[in-house]
Amino acid sequence: MSAPRVLVVDDEPQILRALRTSLRGAGYEVETADTAQGALAALAAAQPDAVVLDLVLPDGTGVDVCRELRTWSDAPVIVLSVVGDETEKVAALDAGADDYVTKPFGVEELLARLRAALRRVDAPAEPVVELGDLRIDLEKRAVTVRGEPVQLTPHEFALLRVLARNPGKLLTHGMLLREVWGRGYGDESHYLHVYVSQLRRKLEPDPARPRYILTEPGAGYRLADRL
Amino acid sequence: MGHRVRLGLGLLASAAAVAAVSGVVLLLKPHVPVVSLGALYVLAVLPVAMLWGTALAAAVSVASMLAFNWFFLPPYHTFQLRDGANWLVLGVDLAIAFAVGALAARARARREDAERRRLEAHALAEVALELLRGRALDDVLAELASLTAAVLAVPAARIELGDRPPREGERPLPLEASLRRVGTLFVPARTVVDDAVPRRFLPSVAALLAVALERDRLQGEALEAEALRRSDALKTALLRTVSHDLRSPLTAILASADALASPGLSLGEDDRLGLAETIRAEASRLDRVVGQLLDLSRLEAGGAEPHRELWHADELVGQALASLGDAAARVRLEIPPDAPAVDVDAGQVERVLANLLANALRYSPPESGVVVRAERGATELRLHVVDRGPGLPDEQRDALFQPFRRGAAGHGSGLGLAIARGFAEANGGRLWAQDDPGGGHLVLALPLAAREPARA
Numbered sequence A: 001m002s003a004p005r006v007l008v009v010d011d012e013p014q015i016l017r018a019l020r021t022s023l024r025g026a027g028y029e030v031e032t033a034d035t036a037q038g039a040l041a042a043l044a045a046a047q048p049d050a051v052v053l054d055l056v057l058p059d060g061t062g063v064d065v066c067r068e069l070r071t072w073s074d075a076p077v078i079v080l081s082v083v084g085d086e087t088e089k090v091a092a093l094d095a096g097a098d099d100y101v102t103k104p105f106g107v108e109e110l111l112a113r114l115r116a117a118l119r120r121v122d123a124p125a126e127p128v129v130e131l132g133d134l135r136i137d138l139e140k141r142a143v144t145v146r147g148e149p150v151q152l153t154p155h156e157f158a159l160l161r162v163l164a165r166n167p168g169k170l171l172t173h174g175m176l177l178r179e180v181w182g183r184g185y186g187d188e189s190h191y192l193h194v195y196v197s198q199l200r201r202k203l204e205p206d207p208a209r210p211r212y213i214l215t216e217p218g219a220g221y222r223l224a225d226r227l
Numbered sequence B: 001m002g003h004r005v006r007l008g009l010g011l012l013a014s015a016a017a018v019a020a021v022s023g024v025v026l027l028l029k030p031h032v033p034v035v036s037l038g039a040l041y042v043l044a045v046l047p048v049a050m051l052w053g054t055a056l057a058a059a060v061s062v063a064s065m066l067a068f069n070w071f072f073l074p075p076y077h078t079f080q081l082r083d084g085a086n087w088l089v090l091g092v093d094l095a096i097a098f099a100v101g102a103l104a105a106r107a108r109a110r111r112e113d114a115e116r117r118r119l120e121a122h123a124l125a126e127v128a129l130e131l132l133r134g135r136a137l138d139d140v141l142a143e144l145a146s147l148t149a150a151v152l153a154v155p156a157a158r159i160e161l162g163d164r165p166p167r168e169g170e171r172p173l174p175l176e177a178s179l180r181r182v183g184t185l186f187v188p189a190r191t192v193v194d195d196a197v198p199r200r201f202l203p204s205v206a207a208l209l210a211v212a213l214e215r216d217r218l219q220g221e222a223l224e225a226e227a228l229r230r231s232d233a234l235k236t237a238l239l240r241t242v243s244h245d246l247r248s249p250l251t252a253i254l255a256s257a258d259a260l261a262s263p264g265l266s267l268g269e270d271d272r273l274g275l276a277e278t279i280r281a282e283a284s285r286l287d288r289v290v291g292q293l294l295d296l297s298r299l300e301a302g303g304a305e306p307h308r309e310l311w312h313a314d315e316l317v318g319q320a321l322a323s324l325g326d327a328a329a330r331v332r333l334e335i336p337p338d339a340p341a342v343d344v345d346a347g348q349v350e351r352v353l354a355n356l357l358a359n360a361l362r363y364s365p366p367e368s369g370v371v372v373r374a375e376r377g378a379t380e381l382r383l384h385v386v387d388r389g390p391g392l393p394d395e396q397r398d399a400l401f402q403p404f405r406r407g408a409a410g411h412g413s414g415l416g417l418a419i420a421r422g423f424a425e426a427n428g429g430r431l432w433a434q435d436d437p438g439g440g441h442l443v444l445a446l447p448l449a450a451r452e453p454a455r456a
Helices: A013-025 A036-046 A062-070 A086-094 A107-122 A154-165 A173-181 A186-203 B002-028 B034-052 B054-072 B085-132 B137-152 B196-261 B269-300 B313-330 B346-363 B416-426
Strands: A005-009 A029-033 A050-054 A077-082 A099-103 A128-131 A134-137 A142-145 A213-216 A220-223 B158-161 B170-177 B180-188 B309-311 B331-334 B342-344 B370-376 B380-386 B430-433 B441-447
Touching: A005 A013, A005 A036, A013 A029, A013 A107, A029 A036, A036 A050, A036 A062, A050 A062, A050 A107, A062 A077, A062 A086, A077 A086, A077 A107, A086 A099, A086 A173, A099 A107, A134 A154, A142 A186, A154 A173, A154 A186, A154 A220, A173 A186, A173 A220, A186 A213, A186 B309, A186 B313, A213 B313, B002 B034, B002 B054, B034 B054, B034 B085, B054 B085, B085 B137, B085 B196, B137 B158, B137 B180, B137 B196, B158 B196, B170 B196, B180 B196, B196 B269, B269 B416, B309 B313, B309 B346, B313 B331, B313 B342, B313 B346, B313 B370, B313 B380, B342 B346, B342 B441, B346 B370, B346 B380, B346 B416, B346 B441, B416 B430, B416 B441
Parallel strands: A005 A029, A005 A050, A050 A077, A077 A099, B331 B370
Antiparallel strands: A128 A134, A134 A142, A213 A220, B158 B180, B170 B180, B309 B342, B370 B380, B380 B441, B430 B441
């Protein structure tokens, strides 16, 4: 199998250079673009396996690129956001981005996110998710911790099911609410975090240091894909 | 009402006085020529004039002469006079009675006037004193209104600033100082106010009110100036912090990068890794300082509008722990599973807790940990962050939350706790240092959620 190809989009030449060097060193083939237009052109020409996308570009936003890209490509997208730009970040995730890292970030962190995103592309949907002591059987609707069955309310199970169907993927608050409560979730959005806390108390050995259900501050939740 | 009772009393007293003097005349008549006794009626006029004024005194004068004529001048029990010369005597007596009555009444009016002016002056002095003591404008207004009511002899009065329309059943009286309308006095519309009093008294009230307003304005300006001075001091401290806390990591980064890039240096693999690690660590430190400066400027600009949602304490503390990295292992949690949800901005509370924990970990000896304990109050959830460090003496406890202060150890930019308190208060919470002989003890109180979701 040939080296996976990654398109890196950022208008800062120094960041492009650092990422090109690091990603090549990690065995990826790297294409770069520094505008939204350039990104869409490179996407069509190079057919990358994954995209690393800055949210702020001189001729548009990463959110627009994401939305456009998702009309014809399934390549995972990791957005680069900055502190204080939570709204844009969530908009990009809702527009189809798979994950994010916050600037300034370490290369190791970006590589880990990239590997996980590429792995998910090939992974078939599993009816049974096992994670440490936690076992979720989606078909039988059975959840056990260390072999002991755990009683979940319908909403708690629905929440866990959405997370378990997308192990490792960051799900925004909006996605979770739509999946669990349907389109008109209204007031329930206020309670999402409380349901997650309740779920953690039933599953996690130390709810304040969660191992299974991870919080992405200001963005959403994800089920860890490995411990 | 009181007026009529007073008049009735006056009439009774007048009749009694005339009767009493007539009695005296009757007693003296055998010994003294009766015509000369008419002058005694002055004794009836005098007290009436002093207590009830000119009008009644004049009436008593006339009544006295009629009584004298009727009882003591022949022919008796008629208003006729046998001796024509007695008309002259009566006329002179009447004139004397009138004159004495008028003099006595004037003395009485003077005394009353002096008393009222004394009251007014006293009232104004009281209010002026209140002003000097720096009482709030609203209190001064109320005080001034009640004193004015007392001076005008009306049951109630209120004062409003500027030109306001009266309420139902009120009469407005303008308060003007230096030809400028400063306020309006409202008195009950039905009460009778002697016009002379307001004409004399209200300008003084208005002048005092003008002084009060001016003082209020000056105080406001002084406060603004103080705020400006403080924000100036803050900027100076900020610049000093920026130059120190940003430059030192930058220096370390530049020096390390130079060493790595220099062809003249012979570096072993360990040296290279060490330099790279320095660059990484110092860049993280730089990132933290920049983050704190951003937090602070957001708080200073009032741009920290919280996005409130329901959260459980373990999740809030968990997010703060995640941001601390490896140091989080030294934090022990005592959060009961039934700790109630709070209604806060998770991102901002995470900043509060991360700053509190970083502070506690910094001052706690390395071998001992930091404890986070949750405790339910009536309206708030209290999170205690307790360390085994040196703690703080009483007098330094509040200074802890001023920006750019730092403890004896001198680490950090001294911004963390100021930011923590700022975000705590933006979320309707409180943050304070508690007396604890065991070490540092900070308490974050967060408002409880109004309602908990159904367990479904």
